[in-house]
Structures are given as structure tokens and as C-alpha cells.
Amino acid sequence: MPSLAIMVTTPPFSNLTVTAIDYIKAAIAADIEIIGVFFYQDGVMNANNLISIVSDEYQAIEQWQKLHAEHNINLHLCYTAAEKRGMSDEIETMSIDESFILSGLGELVELSSQADRVVQL
Amino acid sequence: MNSIEQGNNSNSSENRSSKLIAVINSRAPYSSTSGKDALDVALIFGSYEQEVSLFFHGDGVFQLIEKQNSMLIQLKDYLKTFSAFEFYDIEKIYVCQKSLQNRCLTDKNFHIDNAVVLNTKAFNEKLHQHNIFFRF
Numbered sequence: 001m002p003s004l005a006i007m008v009t010t011p012p013f014s015n016l017t018v019t020a021i022d023y024i025k026a027a028i029a030a031d032i033e034i035i036g037v038f039f040y041q042d043g044v045m046n047a048n049n050l051i052s053i054v055s056d057e058y059q060a061i062e063q064w065q066k067l068h069a070e071h072n073i074n075l076h077l078c079y080t081a082a083e084k085r086g087m088s089d090e091i092e093t094m095s096i097d098e099s100f101i102l103s104g105l106g107e108l109v110e111l112s113s114q115a116d117r118v119v120q121l
Numbered sequence: 122m123n124s125i126e127q128g129n130n131s132n133s134s135e136n137r138s139s140k141l142i143a144v145i146n147s148r149a150p151y152s153s154t155s156g157k158d159a160l161d162v163a164l165i166f167g168s169y170e171q172e173v174s175l176f177f178h179g180d181g182v183f184q185l186i187e188k189q190n191s192m193l194i195q196l197k198d199y200l201k202t203f204s205a206f207e208f209y210d211i212e213k214i215y216v217c218q219k220s221l222q223n224r225c226l227t228d229k230n231f232h233i234d235n236a237v238v239l240n241t242k243a244f245n246e247k248l249h250q251h252n253i254f255f256r257f
Contacts (some may be wrong), residue, residue, distance in 0.1 A: 105165040118253045
């Protein structure tokens with residue numbers, strides 16, 4: 001089974017994030033193993049559960065939650081990029097959705113060394 | 122280096138792999154954080170002893186020009202970290218000649234001395250030798 005790692009650098013309100021999610025769904029449908037998604041730069045905002053996008057627009061976070069719950073896909077955040085954008089996993093200020101894991105750039109190295117292919121979106 | 126076969130021999134969870142990583146810089150240094158974000162990615166791969174090369178094209182070539190004073194706009198001078206590349210074993214730095222020419226720049230004004238300027242064909246060929254690309 002070929003394996004794929006994804007890096008997402010766009011925020012949840014970007015249509016490029018929709019492309020990333022569609023790409024991942026297509027890969028799953030094609031029996032490609034997604035070993036992890038790494039969120040970097042504005043991509044970390046996808047995990048921010050305080051971001052509210054009007055209900056008739058695309059709800060990226062719901063899609064990520066679904067991908068995590070139904071396909072057990074690991075969603076890694078760059079810790080530094082998340083903190084820079086006011087996101088924290090401390091209880092009082094919790095703004096990181098529980099589908100996501102706080103990681104560091106080292107995780108990107110790990111994913112890159114394990115995956116057959118890495119795609120940045 | 123055959124990109125089709127990439128990863129076939131790297132199924133272990135070890136950090137070592139034979140993949141060549143290309144970090145491509147295409148943005149000017151201080152209008153966004155892209156240059157700094159690219160630098161952080163390059164350094165982390167370097168510190169995990171992965172083979173990483175840096176490519177500069179488009180406005181990215183401005184990151185190589187000396188005597189920039191980012192403090193004038195209250196930004197940290199991340200470009201000075203470029204001089205630490207050798208400590209991270211980052212020795213392969215390639216610059217697009219055409220991008221320099223289009224901006225009336227030359228390698229005489231670079232603040233690092235190990236960047237190699239390549240014509241479009243050689244730049245493309247060099248890129249194709251890599252397996253994983255991160256573009257900023």
C-alpha cells in the first residue's frame with residue numbers, strides 16, 4: 001500500500017484547504033495510506049475551534065474531525081506556528097480541537113522519512 | 122536518483138532515509154514570514170541529518186542579498202542564520218540565474234559565499250534530483 005504525507009499551509013477559510021481535504025479523500029478512496037497531515041504556517045488555524053465560519057460556508061474543521069474519526073488520520077500541528085497564532089492546549093485557554101496533536105517540525109521530518117511521497121498544499 | 126523509487130527502502134521508523142529534500146524559496150525576505158518558515162524547515166531537516174538543499178528563485182533571491190537592515194522595520198534578522206548552514210550540513214544552495222538577472226542582481230552581493238548560481242536548465246535538473254519539495 002503506497003503511503004502519503006501531506007503538509008497544509010493554508011487557513012480553514014481558504015479554498016486551497018478545500019483542495020487539500022478533497023485530495024486526501026481521493027487518496028483514501030484510491031487505497032493510499034495517509035500516514036499523517038502536518039499543519040504549518042497559517043495551516044495550523046485549521047485546528048482552532050474558536051474560529052467561527054458562517055454556517056453556509058465550508059466548515060473545514062468538521063471535515064478534519066471526520067477524517068480523523070473515520071480514517072484515524074493523524075493531524076499534527078507545528079507548535080511554534082500555533083502559539084504564534086494564539087492557539088494553546090492549556091485547559092483554561094483551550095483553542096485546539098481534540099482531533100489535532102501538538103507536534104513540532106521534527107514530526108515533519110519523521111513523516112517525510114516514512115512516507116513514499118510528501119505533498120504540500 | 123530515481124524519484125519513482127523513492128521511499129522503497131525507507132519503511133523503517135528510523136529518521137535516516139535516502140531521500141533528498143528540496144526547500145524552495147520563492148518569496149522576498151520580509152514581506153511575509155515565508156523565508157523564516159522555510160529556514161526553520163531546512164534547519165530541522167539538517168539537524169536530523171537529512172540531506173537538504175536550498176533553492177532560491179523568483180523574489181526568493183532577494184534573501185541572498187547582503188546589507189539588508191530588517192531592524193528598520195522592527196523585524197528580526199533571520200538572514201544572518203544563513204551563515205550557520207554549514208553547522209547543519211546544509212551545503213547545497215542553488216540560485217536561479219534568470220531570477221537574478223530579471224531583478225538586476227548578481228552573486229557579487231550575496232551575504233553567503235557557497236551559493237551556486239545555475240541557468241534555468243541546470244536549476245531544473247538539480248531540482249529533479251530531489252524527492253521531496255517544500256515551497257515557500
